Amino acid sequence: MTVRVPEGDDHDHGYRDDGELAIRPAERADLLAVVRIENESFPQPWPYEAFDRFLGDPGFLVAVTNGDVAGYVVADVSPSFGRQLGHIKDVAVHPDRREMGVGSALLSRSVAVLTAHGADSIKLEVRRSNDRAKRLYRQFGFEPIRRIPGYYGNDEDAIVMVRQLE
Template identity: 65%
Template sequence: MTTQAPGIGNGDDRFAVRPAERADLLAVVRIETESFSQPWPYDAFERFLGEPGFLVAVEGATAVTGYIVADITQNFGQQLGHVKDIAVHPDYRGTGIGSTLLSRSLAVLTARGADTVKLEVRRSNEDAKRLYREFGFESLRFVPDYYGDDEDAIVMIRKLN
């Protein structure tokens, strides 16, 4: 299912959010590499193909402008959603694509029965922390040296309705 992302785009340009496809993976990996100092490899994304929480934002028919990877696991009898990765192409940051991807992902996780959603974010990533707080995520705990480069992660969590 493809939906138009409200409030995103200029003029006739429209961004849609849809499940990731194999043809999207190279663009996803390029965005990942441009976005993170320790990018996921191609095969990491390949493993998530077919997961309802692996979504891409596209401009026009095929230009991938951002993505999100999320899944659900059992955690002490509860369905725990986990946002594993999210990034927007540098040229499209600040346009609302990240918010749209996160919103759609939370809707997918809710529909799949998740009670709670967690994510990890670099302690220094103020933009991401601000976005997650806007969506009701709260800091739960720190994980020292989570990223292996002396940077801590903040585990953030949000209860779903």
């Protein structure tokens, strides 16, 4: 599979879906597929309404191949102690599309969008047990900075990881 991450404006809808992976802003028509991926990926999934609230935000992106949503990311930028902090809130890839570069493509585009919207740094939380995700985040320059005990509903700890931007 060829991964294409379009350059340019993060609202650019000019992409072809010809079997290649395309990253684009999420649309209302994507929400059911996004929620299905969320439900298959997490024991405490976000509800439909949570994703609906993020529609139109530049950091809500989907990866699409052959007309199907293969994964998504939800991220934003907000002020924090006089700086602009990017936050990757949620990212998941359909189980049949994992280990194919979808997560890397989503993360790459998300970092670019957050940077374009003024983020000085980007943070995310990851389950302490999710070694695959932690490896991916490290490849993108994220470093663990602290642990949050019992962050997840099953009392699993979260690891907060941060990437400083230049």
